[in-house]
Amino acid sequence: MIVISELKNEPYSQDFSRADLLSLSETLEGCVALGASVGFVPPFGQAEALTFWHQLLPIFAEGQRRILVARIDGKIVGTVQLVVSMSGNGAHRAEVAKLLVHPNSRRLGIARKLMQSIEKLAKRENKSLLILDTVTDSEAQGLYHSLGYEVSGVIPDYAMSTKGVLESTTVMYKKI
Numbered sequence: 001m002i003v004i005s006e007l008k009n010e011p012y013s014q015d016f017s018r019a020d021l022l023s024l025s026e027t028l029e030g031c032v033a034l035g036a037s038v039g040f041v042p043p044f045g046q047a048e049a050l051t052f053w054h055q056l057l058p059i060f061a062e063g064q065r066r067i068l069v070a071r072i073d074g075k076i077v078g079t080v081q082l083v084v085s086m087s088g089n090g091a092h093r094a095e096v097a098k099l100l101v102h103p104n105s106r107r108l109g110i111a112r113k114l115m116q117s118i119e120k121l122a123k124r125e126n127k128s129l130l131i132l133d134t135v136t137d138s139e140a141q142g143l144y145h146s147l148g149y150e151v152s153g154v155i156p157d158y159a160m161s162t163k164g165v166l167e168s169t170t171v172m173y174k175k176i
Contacts, residue, residue: 002110003071004117008060016057020069023076025049030103035162037135037169038098042162066125068117070101070110077105080114084125093129094122099140111140115147119176129175133158136168149174 007015028049032040040048059065064085070078083095096118101110122130134140136154145151149172158169 001072002108002113004068004113005071006121007067007069016060020076021050021053024053024069024079027076027079027100027102028052031100032162034103036100037138037159037161037167038100039159040162041160041164044162065097066121068114068121070105070114072105072108077102078110078114080118082118082121082125084122084127092127093131094125094127096130096132111143112147115143119147119174123176127176129173131171131173133169133171135159135161136170141170141172144172144174147174 007020025046026049028038028040029044029046031038032042032044032049040052056065056067060067062085064083066082066084068080068082069076078099078101080099081097083097086093086095096115099111099114101114119130130149131152132144132149133155134144152171152173154168154170156168157166159167161167
């Protein structure tokens, strides 16, 4: 059974256990190894993944970003973030970031469930517009389209792939 929940990094909170940080790192490392365009290029390993998550802990604690995780049998196998801290004229919107599903847990509907849950969280945060970007013509773009996201535009040569090739990104949005 897939369980979706929010992790919180508040003072005295035990939500981010060492095991959870390791699971998040394994998921990130596995996704990058399979070519996910999430900001990292090889060489990339557990040390870099752990550093990434540790750097985000204060941002989660400040409430600038929120993080949802998917668990199977108690272990984190997927995650997505919601960037809620926007400037005054953008207080109504949030950015969806770092949708990741561990390679061994794909094709179980985890990404869809995480996205549906992040939309509910965004509504609770009084957001009416979600934005995201993804590799153009990727499977992820197909998922987002199936969830009602619309294409705003394409930016050519936006990011370096894990194979060293510049890829286009598609910017998408959804009114919620």
